[in-house]
Amino acid sequence: MKYDIVIGLEIHVALLTESKFLCSCATAFGAPPNTQCCPVCLGLPGALPLVNEQAVEYAVRAGLALNCEINHFSRFDRKNYFYPDLPKAYQITQDVFPICTNGYLEYYIDDVLRRTTITRLHLEEEAGKLVHSSGSIVDSEYSLVDYNRAGIPLIEIVTAPDITSPRQARLFLEQLRLLMLYMGVSDTKMEEGSLRCDANISLKPAGSTVLGTKVEIKNLNSFRALERALEYEAARQSRVLEQGGEIKQESRTWDERSGRTLSMRSKGDAPDYRIFPEPDLPPLRLEPDWVFRIRETLPERPLERLHRLEESYGLSRYESTFLVNYADFCQVFLELAEEGEDNTDLANLLMGDYARLAREQGHLEPQRLAGLLQILQEGLITHNQGKAVLEELFKSPLSAREIVKEKGWEVLKDPAQLKGVVQQVLTANSELVERYRGGEEKLWGFFVGQVMRTVQGKADPQMVNELLKGELTQKS
Amino acid sequence: MRRLAELLQSKQISSTEIVRGCLERIEETEPVLNAFITVDEEGALAQAAAADRRRAAGEPLSPWDGIPLAVKDNISTSGLRTTCASRFLRNYTPIFDATVVERVKRAGLPIVGKTNLDEFAMGSSTEYSAFGVTKNPHDPLRVAGGSSGGSAAAVAAEQVPWSLGTDTGGSIRQPASFCGVVGLKPSYGRVSRYGAVALAPSLDQVGTLARKVEDAAILFSLIAGADPRDAVSAGAPGFPVPVWDDTVVRGLRVGVPEEFFSSGLNEEVEKAVKRALQNLADQGAVLQPISLPTNEYAIDTYLTLVTAEASSCLARFDGVRYGERVEAADANTMFAKSRGAGFGHEVKRRIMLGTYVLSASHYEAYYEQAQKVRTLIKQDVARAFQEVDVIVTPTTPTTAFKIGEKRNPLEMYLSDLYTATANLSGVCALSLPCGVDSQGLPIGLQIIGDHFGEELVFQVAHAVEESVGRGTGSEV
Amino acid sequence: MIDRQDVMRMARLARLELSEEEIELYQRDLNSFLVSGRKLQQVDVSKVEGTSHAVAVIGELRPDVVGESLPQEAVLGAGPQVFNGFFKVPRIVEGQE
């Protein structure tokens, strides 16, 4: 039987605040263990939480970017469960009244624009970090707890189950990550856990409207893991169903090494989080003016930028996508590009050698890059020399023009001077000239090379070609 | 206290002498009373010496600089053991001061020690303490009340001039009534809860106990007012000590709720309270029969909410970050063993009950229902305050009962019958002595004021105190 | 009626190791509470919302400013078991198939 895949995602995004969600400890990554803690985030008796305004603003910004309704009344709740990384043995979250609801995210699958519904977005606090003695929770004799991360603000974004393939799930998540990055609300570093994703997946007979039993997959720490885990799980469920089996509603974890999802055995009782309204925090009431101001100052969204690059800067989907995906390159581009013109050359420069060098050494000041573009357009140097100048720009504080001057790389522009060089080369190789004239045409490249070597590459190849042609045909 | 302050100011007495006096009195009476869990002789004397130096330099921190107090042992004191009368925290020393402690220290008040209570303030007799029962100074075979039994007994026995307690359902007023002292439960949000170990955050308030109304007001003036660390205290006004004006009674509308004078009320208590009411009427107050029909649900509502919130608040005591751990091979067993061994029966009983009412299948029937009934109770109280200025009731149905007399927990919970309503509705209430019964046991009168109506409550209490003091109505 | 199984389940949820005696005790107490609490369920609450906060306070938000954290010694000071700057806990049972 053919099955339709039904996928819904839950994404946790760590917000880029300076201080934690409910206390004023720093959020910086990588500090020595338990050095960014206070009575509040340690859950010491008597300590009380206080909501970070910036976290609320980021949540609203993310919600607006996702076309959500921003709820002027929302409430915090306690989700109770015991775990060594959870200092208060409850997580402060928003259950019944989340801050944002009912939005959507648009993204391209190939060239088709797709839309996924965002059911809700809410604020909550992060737990601490566990280090397991043997490296894995399964067989560790003991674990170590670091509460530096405990209390960092998170938003949880929940999609409707309207994603229909593992690839779509990945494309959705990529677009979501980009959106969060563009909104400036998170550094979205998956390797540091700033962006995490759980996926719900079920199968149903093709065309059916009845949903199958869903399985939750946790521990999806990269785009690749998300796509692979979903592919594996879809195949597994399909196999089970084909064999007449039943899908068990459960949580599974993605095991990168074996490339499989593994059941997380739940011993005994189903979880019961005993969620109730958080009495220590008053409900959150947002002023409409405040929300309006955030809406007005919302940064450009990646999809809007993609369309702008295509429409106003004459770029292809390929080039635009590159620049949108690498916002830093895009920034360089937008500073140098001219609206209404064809900026393909600039885009290609950025995507080519510049991209390689910038990734290794960081970006150049856009104005220095502009200087290079300028002299290329003037024809002061050849394209090949452009590459060398670019390399120099990363090393030297000089401008492109100064580099060219210092290195003596100006193109030989005087045809008479170049003609002399060509004649000199042909005279020195008269025997080969005869052979060329005798039909050995592949020697052409040799003559070009000799000329270029003599002028140390500083000649316009086209001019060299023309002069050579003139000389070699003249005397035949 | 004004007299004491004058003596200090005129150097006729030193803080050191006062503190020494307290310590001597404690040494003399403690073997019988057991009002303290920790007496900080060294710390108190050091603080007194500092106060004396400030006086000598003419720079007292406040008029009350150097007048010592006792603090209930569920209020965090930096560097001074804070046990909550629990085995689990018997060696726990906070690393920060509760806001109220910070404030009394800022006024120069030396802390003599930490007073006994029912474990985590769960109880009405201070019998449920891991540090032994506190006896009633009027009759050592009887309870001091609870949960602030130690704070009330210490004041009544003149071990200290005044003290701090906490009140979640009557925990200041009931022991104040039993011990014959004045006890104030402030309006919800008027005093910071930061650093007071939570029992039920939507009900808890820190309040004051003293032998005189004015003294309770003075101590209250030192701790009242918004604290940026307690979100629900935002907007709370400070409290200047009132200029006493007993004419406020003239024309005062005093609500007398019939439900508080029905079955279960001890006759002698009723008589004393009615005499005090008559006294108020004689001074020109208008007694107005009112009805608080939902009061009959107060105890069950209170019990449901308090156990639910407490089950969550006490979950943090898991043996990971502080407290007494019982080692085990895995974390969950370690949690269960540590908590099982660290908590007393009443605490476990309430955690069990709270877990039950919050669990998924009972949440709606119990917890949510109780929240809604709480709304009805609030509405009843709000309606009453549209018609009257204050409500006067007995503080407790009986005078102090015998140690060990109440074996049934439900019977014990009924001690809060008249007091829980103020916590549920968030208004303020004060208990002051209004006579003694035939066995010489103090009888308490409760004056309930509207939200933030402490000034009027104190004024009325002061008037009642004056008339009781004049002997116009105290003997039964 | 709350049976023994319910009591055990609550105890597991609340991470309380109970003695045989305590299980019986709390089963009795929980049941007597439920009898008394039944009164509450008869109250007509159809016209009201629940109260989760004693008074309707407007929450003030905290500006995003980093304050001082505690020194590591203070953080770990009360820890029953610490190791290399971390709190140490025994094996977290959460096996996988």
Ligand SMILES: [Zn+2]
């Ligand atoms: Zn902190």
